Amino acid sequence: MSSISPQHELQGRRAVVTGSSTGIGRAIALELADAGADVVVHYCRAKREADQTAELVRGHEVRTAVVHADLSIEDDCFKLAELAWNAFDGCDIWVKNAGEDTLTGDASQLPFERKLELLWLVDVRATVILSRSIGRRMHRLGGGVLLNMGWDQADAGMEGDSGQLFGAAKAAVMAFSKSLAVDLAPDVRVNCLAPGWIRTRWGEHASDRWQQRAVREALLGRWGAPEDVARVARFLCSDAAGFITGQVVRVNGGAIRA
Secondary structure (H helix, E strand, O other): OOOHHHHHOOOEEEEEOOOOOOOOHHHHHHHHOOOEEEEEEEEOOOOHHHHHEEEEEEHHOOOOEEEEEEOOOOOHHHHHHHHHHHHHOOOEEEEEEOOOOOOOHHHHOOOOHHHHHHHHHHHHHHHHHHHHHHHHHHHHHOOOOEEEOOOOOOOOOOHHHHHHHHHHHHHHHHHHHHHHHHHHHEEEEEEEEEEEOOHHHHHHHOHHHHOOOOOOOOOOOEEEEEHHHHHHHHHHHHHHHOOOOOEEEEOOOOOOOO
């Protein structure tokens, strides 16, 4: 039997979580650190918040490093793969959480076509480049876990510009992850999380209509929290999920579409 306690099931593992300065990414980084993994924190714009995440990770008595990369730039994707891989001389867990925020901030004011371009570059192209690069390295070393980020409504559809934008981008990520799982099996497991209504920055300031809709559509009757997603990520990265690959795992409170 393993000498590692269930509370530290990832002890000795080396993890990278992209987009981990805030929100779901930060929650995943902290959850993996709580399980005993060393964690590389990645950010694009929010350096101060990334440093805060790293400090919280260190509180779990594991190693951490902070790396910067703009995933809308192809060269930066390859740079991130190199820097993150070398931070702890390899990588056992790669969580590609980073995505372009077109719902809040400056990007929310961009035209549809520009939003589509950004989502394609950051959410889709960067996922493909990074997953292939890191996955091949893991495969050569005999094992690892890749976890990408989809969306629970990508295959069901949602009205509005955002539904079209995120549906197109996240459906691509979900389909790619399934195919990559086939190529990298049996040594590297590849899965995709598909969060539903999760109270991140947009959710905190959403109108009453959206607040009510999120609660109404969830069988569990509440918004999800970043920590809800992070706990599922922790499981999928652990040996307890050793027979799970090529799957899209919805974390949405049993959401139904009214």
